[in-house]
Amino acid sequence: MNTPVLDKRETAMNTPILEMRNITKTFPGVKALSDVTFQVAQGEIHSLCGENGAGKSTLMKVLSGVYPFGEYSGDIVFNGTVQKFGTISDSEEVGIAIIYQELALIPDMTVYENIFLGNEIKTNGFMIDWNETIKRASAALKKVKLNVNPATKIKDLGVGKQQLVEIAKALSKNVKVLILDEPTAALNEDDSKNLLNLMRDLRNNGITCIIISHKLKEVVDIADSVTILRDGQTVCTLSAKKGEVTEHDLIKHMVGREIDNIYPKREHKGSDEIVLEVKNWNAYDPNIGRNILKNMNFNIKKGEIVGFAGLMGAGRTELAKSIFGNPDGYKINGEMRVKNKNVNFSHSQQAIASGLAYVSEDRKGNGLILMQDIKQNITLANLGAISNQLGVVDGNAEVKIANEYRISINIKTPSVEQLVSNLSGGNQQKVSVAKWLFTKPNVLILDEPTRGIDVGAKYEIYTLMNKLVEQGMSIIMISSELPEVLGMSDRIYVVSEGRIAGELPIEKATQENIMQLATS
Amino acid sequence: MSFTQNLQKVLRENIREYGMYIALFIIFAIFTVTTKGVFISSRNMANLLNQTGYIAVLAVGMTLVIVIRHIDLSVGFMAGFLGAVAAIAMKSGTPAIVVIPVVMALGVLGGLITAFPVARLGVPSFVASLAGFLIYRGLILMVTMGTGTIIIADPFFNAIGNGYIPDIPIGILPGVHKVTLMLGLIAIGLFIYSELNSRKQKEAYNFEVLTRDIFILKLIFVSALIAAVTWVLAGYNGLSWTVVIVLIVVAVYHFITTQTVLGRHIYAVGGNPEAAKLSGINVNRIIFMVFGSMGMLTALSGILFASRLKSATTTAGTLFELDAIAAAYVGGVSAAGGVGKVTGSIIGALVMMSLVSGMNLMSIDISMQYVVRGLVLAAAVIFDVMTRSSGK
Ligand SMILES: Nc1ncnc2c1ncn2[C@@H]1O[C@H](COP(=O)(O)OP(=O)(O)OP(=O)(O)O)[C@@H](O)[C@H]1O
Numbered sequence: 001m002n003t004p005v006l007d008k009r010e011t012a013m014n015t016p017i018l019e020m021r022n023i024t025k026t027f028p029g030v031k032a033l034s035d036v037t038f039q040v041a042q043g044e045i046h047s048l049c050g051e052n053g054a055g056k057s058t059l060m061k062v063l064s065g066v067y068p069f070g071e072y073s074g075d076i077v078f079n080g081t082v083q084k085f086g087t088i089s090d091s092e093e094v095g096i097a098i099i100y101q102e103l104a105l106i107p108d109m110t111v112y113e114n115i116f117l118g119n120e121i122k123t124n125g126f127m128i129d130w131n132e133t134i135k136r137a138s139a140a141l142k143k144v145k146l147n148v149n150p151a152t153k154i155k156d157l158g159v160g161k162q163q164l165v166e167i168a169k170a171l172s173k174n175v176k177v178l179i180l181d182e183p184t185a186a187l188n189e190d191d192s193k194n195l196l197n198l199m200r201d202l203r204n205n206g207i208t209c210i211i212i213s214h215k216l217k218e219v220v221d222i223a224d225s226v227t228i229l230r231d232g233q234t235v236c237t238l239s240a241k242k243g244e245v246t247e248h249d250l251i252k253h254m255v256g257r258e259i260d261n262i263y264p265k266r267e268h269k270g271s272d273e274i275v276l277e278v279k280n281w282n283a284y285d286p287n288i289g290r291n292i293l294k295n296m297n298f299n300i301k302k303g304e305i306v307g308f309a310g311l312m313g314a315g316r317t318e319l320a321k322s323i324f325g326n327p328d329g330y331k332i333n334g335e336m337r338v339k340n341k342n343v344n345f346s347h348s349q350q351a352i353a354s355g356l357a358y359v360s361e362d363r364k365g366n367g368l369i370l371m372q373d374i375k376q377n378i379t380l381a382n383l384g385a386i387s388n389q390l391g392v393v394d395g396n397a398e399v400k401i402a403n404e405y406r407i408s409i410n411i412k413t414p415s416v417e418q419l420v421s422n423l424s425g426g427n428q429q430k431v432s433v434a435k436w437l438f439t440k441p442n443v444l445i446l447d448e449p450t451r452g453i454d455v456g457a458k459y460e461i462y463t464l465m466n467k468l469v470e471q472g473m474s475i476i477m478i479s480s481e482l483p484e485v486l487g488m489s490d491r492i493y494v495v496s497e498g499r500i501a502g503e504l505p506i507e508k509a510t511q512e513n514i515m516q517l518a519t520s
Numbered sequence: 521m522s523f524t525q526n527l528q529k530v531l532r533e534n535i536r537e538y539g540m541y542i543a544l545f546i547i548f549a550i551f552t553v554t555t556k557g558v559f560i561s562s563r564n565m566a567n568l569l570n571q572t573g574y575i576a577v578l579a580v581g582m583t584l585v586i587v588i589r590h591i592d593l594s595v596g597f598m599a600g601f602l603g604a605v606a607a608i609a610m611k612s613g614t615p616a617i618v619v620i621p622v623v624m625a626l627g628v629l630g631g632l633i634t635a636f637p638v639a640r641l642g643v644p645s646f647v648a649s650l651a652g653f654l655i656y657r658g659l660i661l662m663v664t665m666g667t668g669t670i671i672i673a674d675p676f677f678n679a680i681g682n683g684y685i686p687d688i689p690i691g692i693l694p695g696v697h698k699v700t701l702m703l704g705l706i707a708i709g710l711f712i713y714s715e716l717n718s719r720k721q722k723e724a725y726n727f728e729v730l731t732r733d734i735f736i737l738k739l740i741f742v743s744a745l746i747a748a749v750t751w752v753l754a755g756y757n758g759l760s761w762t763v764v765i766v767l768i769v770v771a772v773y774h775f776i777t778t779q780t781v782l783g784r785h786i787y788a789v790g791g792n793p794e795a796a797k798l799s800g801i802n803v804n805r806i807i808f809m810v811f812g813s814m815g816m817l818t819a820l821s822g823i824l825f826a827s828r829l830k831s832a833t834t835t836a837g838t839l840f841e842l843d844a845i846a847a848a849y850v851g852g853v854s855a856a857g858g859v860g861k862v863t864g865s866i867i868g869a870l871v872m873m874s875l876v877s878g879m880n881l882m883s884i885d886i887s888m889q890y891v892v893r894g895l896v897l898a899a900a901v902i903f904d905v906m907t908r909s910s911g912k
Pocket residue numbers: 027028030031032050051052053054055056057058059412413421422423424425426427452454912
């Protein structure tokens with residue numbers, strides 16, 4: 001990477017543009033932040049790290065006015081004055097913009113409409129000036145180096161590009177501090193690199209960036225300083241310019257102990273018993289009128305972890321759904337055998353009954369029911385196990401089971417009666433995993449299982465995966481994180497554009513040959 | 521924390537749930553004053569409950585329909601039409617005991633017919649049920665064309681909407697309905713028992729429970745409420761059959777929604793249809809069941825109404841659907857789906873019908889009545905939305 005030329009920030013570095021003092025924020029039953037102090041210097045990239053539920057998102061929501069003045073205690077000092085934001089627009093007014101992990105764009109609107117949504121350019125005070133809008137949208141897109149027609153609909157862009165549109169939207173509002181909450185969680189390597197470079201550009205133009213990320217490599221790469229939160233408290237702020245901190249340091253501070261190898265060791269035991277076999281698998285998606293899966297062949301053996309690597313959008317999620325009862329109604333042509341029996345699922349119920357489980361990548365969109373509590377989410381896919389013949393649910397059994405999972409996979413919550421919407425992202429993911437473990441599957445499909453999850457929890461999930469395969473379960477792990485695929489799998493299939501581009505035994509797999517197949 | 525602080529906290533955190541009880545209480549207080557006590561008299565209360573009955577059962581069904589993110593506009597005229605079918609059947613000599621189950625079955629069928637285009641073809645329920653609205657309106661006119669109002673003579677059938685449960689003829693407490701009092705006492709006993717029980721279980725799991733004094737206050741308050749209602753009703757003719765039917769419906773639906781797999785599936789489909797589908801829930805089946813149940817309750821509503829009027833009229837069922845929808849919203853159902861309790865909707869129905877009853881007693885003109893009901897509906901939903909967004 002070329003080091004950026006000496007830039008404006010060197011001089012401005014030490015004046016804090018933002019200071020949050022003694023911030024305390026409580027939710028019923030949870031003290032999310034206690035006495036947190038957070039200082040950001042003018043024109044730096046400041047990374048906020050911490051385990052799931054440490055309070056990162058909450059701190060940023062306090063900063064951006066999502067939790068208005070009066071709902072927290074402590075002071076926000078921005079540009080030398082104490083700020084009392086009542087709404088998000090108050091904070092936008094002074095130049096603070098936040099980009100949430102869940103993108104807030106409207107899929108059916110065009111890029112330029114989205115960029116100026118809520119901030120429309122008007123002539124005569126009431127009519128929208130579309131020409132000016134398009135012109136300025138193009139300018140904003142240029143700033144983020146996004147080369148698309150502003151009249152493109154958002155839904156026709158990939159996540160990486162959508163992320164850039166979000167940033168363009170923020171830039172159009174004359175932002176001074178840009179907050180990004182896990183911006184690269186859903187991006188592939190290339191898009192991530194792109195985004196990080198863009199952040200450097202912004203910094204060199206004097207915009208201060210705060211980035212929350214669980215990808216520590218990225219943090220080490222890009223941050224000028226790092227603040228670490230643990231259990232709602234500030235642990236420390238480290239200077240992180242050029243090699244001053246390592247991933248290892250960060251982990252130590254985040255977790256409070258040392259983790260040496262984040263991929264726990266396991267013997268690669270071969271078994272010849274095939275539990276799932278898919279042959280000549282084709283799928284056609286009538287909604288987009290295209291063949292999305294083409295002539296795929298693969299098998300999963302008992303007690304192994306099979307990684308499905310590939311670029312985002314290669315068709316791995318579609319593949320998982322197509323074998324899991326095909327809820328999206330693709331037209332499928334092909335053969336599937338579970339435990340040597342031909343099966344033909346027309347509904348997810350049948351897939352579950354045959355011992356398949358699918359932990360979806362998009363936990364909010366199609367994994368969890370946010371307005372329900374933890375225990376109801378965990379038992380949803382297997383209510384039969386806690387109800388009698390008449391279908392009456394045994395509430396006690398439910399609580400007991402939910403508590404068992406809470407403890408065994410360490411879901412951080414005051415009680416299993418907590419609503420899932422109130423959990424931090426990583427803990428939501430754990431609930432999602434618990435829900436499917438409770439269906440007692442033979443084949444567990446994990447779709448991006450550690451997206452948005454902190455190192456400690458990742459380690460726990462990996463350990464859990466090892467324990468499960470030890471007990472004879474088979475795991476399909478769809479992951480776009482190559483180190484994870486290489487660290488955990490016994491065997492790897494690489495998927496590219498709806499095809500199996502190749503199969504690699506773990507001994508032969510390297511980042512390079514996987515990427516080569518993935519882009520073939 | 522002191523008792524008052526605790527109480528404030530509990531009220532603040534549950535304001536949405538207690539809000540409608542408070543609203544109901546205020547409405548009762550206002551009408552009691554403005555009608556110089558007539559409103560709260562045993563006779564008027566008995567009437568009010570009987571009037572609420574046919575809307576209350578619709579509101580229960582509508583709650584579930586809205587919970588799964590749908591709507592059913594056809595229920596009003598379908599109720600009217602099924603009432604007319606019942607009247608005609610009895611006029612031709614079929615005994616009520618046969619007519620009632622058959623009409624209920626027809627109701628289920630009607631509900632399933634509405635559900636078909638919704639579940640199988642993806643037609644929006646608003647449109648599918650609007651078509652039903654028009655069709656049933658036409659059918660009512662068709663079957664009453666020759667006769668106009670059809671009088672119902674069957675005494676058994678008419679007792680459903682007008683009769684009261686029998687009393688035991690013993691000498692004590694003359695002028696008071698003893699069986700009603702006894703049932704009231706049993707209800708209080710059951711209430712206290714179940715509250716104690718669930719508290720004990722929650723404590724065993726270290727879940728948050730009300731503090732002891734507030735818990736006792738709640739027990740006393742609710743028991744007093746049940747006692748008061750029982751006493752007022754016992755002072756007139758006792759429990760009506762309508763109230764008994766509504767209580768049974770509420771009890772059954774409350775049980776199904778809170779304690780069974782089916783209930784869970786319904787709320788899961790409403791909360792996140794995609795997640796529900798991936799969890800192995802047959803979403804279409806749930807849609808059919810919810811609309812089928814709506815149809816059955818629609819038939820029940822039609823029966824209650826026809827029985828109350830002892831006749832089937834050409835205008836029966838007009839605006840029932842809107843009253844039921846309003847009751848559900850006042851009762852705290854969320855239009856976004858997945859949230860809402862059948863017990864809330866019953867209170868909602870009571871709020872809406874109290875307004876009608878109170879304003880009738882005050883002889884307020886019907887034009888003004890509609891305006892007031894509209895304002896109360898708006899206020900209730902605004903309150904709900906506001907407490908919902910600040911509550912998170
Ligand atoms: N609305 C809420 N109601 C109750 N508790 C909440 C609410 N929002 C957050 N919390 C709790 O506050 C704590 C901090 O959550 P927060 O979302 O800030 O964590 P985070 O550091 O962003 O974690 P992640 O990396 O998993 O996103 C968690 O324990 C969470 O359960």
